[in-house]
Amino acid sequence: MFRARIPTPFVLLSLLGLFLTFAAGSGLAQQDASAAKAGASPEAFPKGKKLFLKDGSYQIIREYQRNGDHVRYYSLERGDWEEIPASMIDWDATLKEAAAEDKAAAAMVDKIHKQEEAKRMDNVADIDASLQVGQGVFLPSGDGMFVVEGKSVKLLEQVGSQTKKDKLRTFEQIMSPVPIVPGKQVVVIPGSHATLRLTSGTLEFYLREPPPDPDRVTPILKSSRPDQSGPDVELLRAKVVHNGRQLASITSLQGQELSQSRDTISVQRWEVAPSVYRFTLSQALAPGEYVLAEILPDGLNYFVWDFGIDAAATSTGKN
Numbered sequence: 001m002f003r004a005r006i007p008t009p010f011v012l013l014s015l016l017g018l019f020l021t022f023a024a025g026s027g028l029a030q031q032d033a034s035a036a037k038a039g040a041s042p043e044a045f046p047k048g049k050k051l052f053l054k055d056g057s058y059q060i061i062r063e064y065q066r067n068g069d070h071v072r073y074y075s076l077e078r079g080d081w082e083e084i085p086a087s088m089i090d091w092d093a094t095l096k097e098a099a100a101e102d103k104a105a106a107a108m109v110d111k112i113h114k115q116e117e118a119k120r121m122d123n124v125a126d127i128d129a130s131l132q133v134g135q136g137v138f139l140p141s142g143d144g145m146f147v148v149e150g151k152s153v154k155l156l157e158q159v160g161s162q163t164k165k166d167k168l169r170t171f172e173q174i175m176s177p178v179p180i181v182p183g184k185q186v187v188v189i190p191g192s193h194a195t196l197r198l199t200s201g202t203l204e205f206y207l208r209e210p211p212p213d214p215d216r217v218t219p220i221l222k223s224s225r226p227d228q229s230g231p232d233v234e235l236l237r238a239k240v241v242h243n244g245r246q247l248a249s250i251t252s253l254q255g256q257e258l259s260q261s262r263d264t265i266s267v268q269r270w271e272v273a274p275s276v277y278r279f280t281l282s283q284a285l286a287p288g289e290y291v292l293a294e295i296l297p298d299g300l301n302y303f304v305w306d307f308g309i310d311a312a313a314t315s316t317g318k319n
Helices: 009-039 091-125
Strands: 049-052 058-067 070-075 080-085 132-134 144-149 152-155 178-181 184-190 204-208 233-241 244-253 256-261 267-273 276-281 288-296 299-309
Touching (some): 049 091, 132 144, 233 267, 233 299
Antiparallel strands (some): 070 080, 144 152, 144 204, 178 184, 184 244, 204 276, 233 244, 233 288, 267 276, 288 299
């Protein structure tokens, strides 16, 4: 016959001790949790709206609903819906706070948008074609000399850089001074008119140099002034002669240059970006033929960009 085994007093005391220890631990944990929640500041809870009371305190809420003489709100502190009389609420302070928070939020959104736009423009500024040279006008990508006429940007061609039907010599050969009388020489470029034609005398020029090439012994354009960086470029008015355009007249004696005359128009240079230079004019240009030439330590380098300005067309319509 089976007989139930009765626990000894020692076992009963042990079990009772374990039970009391567990109960005490649970009670302390609940007290700690309640104390932490009671002592937490509003900043410890998720950010929400403030519902101000007439006693100067406020509730951190997610939303509220006004039902007659009572207000029902969702407390972010306690995570539940609660209800209080509407007469306890300071409506002026509550609405003023809500308006201030809305204004601050709108200002923050605007600031973020401006920062993002500035960052976008900074990123765009790293792209060659992003350089703004006028209202809604941007410099095209690639190297070379560009002319800005109003909202139009055009690339200036280098004279003699292409072979012609009459088998022109290379540019350096074409630009060599050709003596016409003893002791006097003139510098000419072929053709009486430049291919590129403009109609406005109010122009700006932009030069984008190629990135440094370690294999190049001498840069294409280099300042002749050791204390300045960037190219020295001169704007010349060309004189139309027989089958060409004269750029300069040189007087020499026994192979030594005595003087050189050329019709020069003053320009100012501005470095607007790395390896990008802007050239502005001291005066509007009259119709005629022009070239931009580089100045080297030993004189003009007739590695030129040419263009012409035509007289603007006038209306002859009858009234």
